[in-house]
Amino acid sequence: AQSVTQPDIHITVSEGASLELRCNYSYGATPYLFWYVQSPGQGLQLLLKYFSGDTLVQGIKGFEAEFKRSQSSFNLRKPSVHWSDAAEYFCAVGAPGGYQKVTFGTGTKLQVIP
Amino acid sequence: KAGVTQTPRYLIKTRGQQVTLSCSPISGHRSVSWYQQTPGQGLQFLFEYFSETQRNKGNFPGRFSGRQFSNSRSEMNVSTLELGDSALYLCASSVEAGTYNEQFFGPGTRLTVL
Numbered sequence: 682a683q684s685v686t687q688p689d690i691h692i693t694v695s696e697g698a699s700l701e702l703r704c705n706y707s708y709g710a711t712p713y714l715f716w717y718v719q720s721p722g723q724g725l726q727l728l729l730k731y732f733s734g735d736t737l738v739q740g741i742k743g744f745e746a747e748f749k750r751s752q753s754s755f756n757l758r759k760p761s762v763h764w765s766d767a768a769e770y771f772c773a774v775g776a777p778g779g780y781q782k783v784t785f786g787t788g789t790k791l792q793v794i795p
Numbered sequence: 796k797a798g799v800t801q802t803p804r805y806l807i808k809t810r811g812q813q814v815t816l817s818c819s820p821i822s823g824h825r826s827v828s829w830y831q832q833t834p835g836q837g838l839q840f841l842f843e844y845f846s847e848t849q850r851n852k853g854n855f856p857g858r859f860s861g862r863q864f865s866n867s868r869s870e871m872n873v874s875t876l877e878l879g880d881s882a883l884y885l886c887a888s889s890v891e892a893g894t895y896n897e898q899f900f901g902p903g904t905r906l907t908v909l
Binding site for chain 1: 799838839840848853869887889893894895903
């Protein structure tokens with residue numbers, strides 16, 4: 682069975698600093714990988730996804746993620762964080778078949794300080 | 796284009812009662828999925844509807860049911876509520892079912908069971 686681990690429950694960064702959120706997955710084949718963001722009182726919004734091809738994926742809001750098969754990781758990065766990036770971030774792994782096959786991580790809550 | 800709307804946004808019920816949640820997808824979207832989000836279990840897939848048919852189901856007891864109407868609006872019903880059903884229930888819509896077309900999430904219904 683597939684699984685996702687987000688080792689950091691809570692991260693605090695200063696505005697303007699770089700950000701890296703960690704995600705490790707377990708899956709037997711090449712997975713589908715996703716990063717979502719959830720702002721307070723909002724639903725989830727897809728930041729980016731990886732299905733195949735280039736292992737460096739560009740997403741919305743200046744985010745990117747890199748798929749590293751050897752490390753079973755799909756870390757999310759942003760070079761300069763803005764106060765509006767404060768939210769909860771979810772990594773997810775999927776298998777062929779659709780969203781019923783997606784397993785979500787437990788999330789990392791990002792706090793941005795001035 | 797209006798986003799996914801969910802009603803009500805907040806709901807308080809007591810154990811043993813039943814509840815119905817509503818979701819209106821983005822215009823033109825025919826697939827609606829439901830998720831339960833709790834601090835302990837994270838985000839878990841409940842079921843997916845497409846063209847008024849349940850296409851996929853997660854690992855939840857039969858107390859959780861849903862339906863979809865001809866206009867793609869969907870309702871989710873939970874009978875005989877338990878304390879553990881307290882959660883944020885998210886609805887997501889996409890153009891098609893069973894694929895990885897982007898899902899758009901609503902803000903959720905916060906259900907509290909007392």
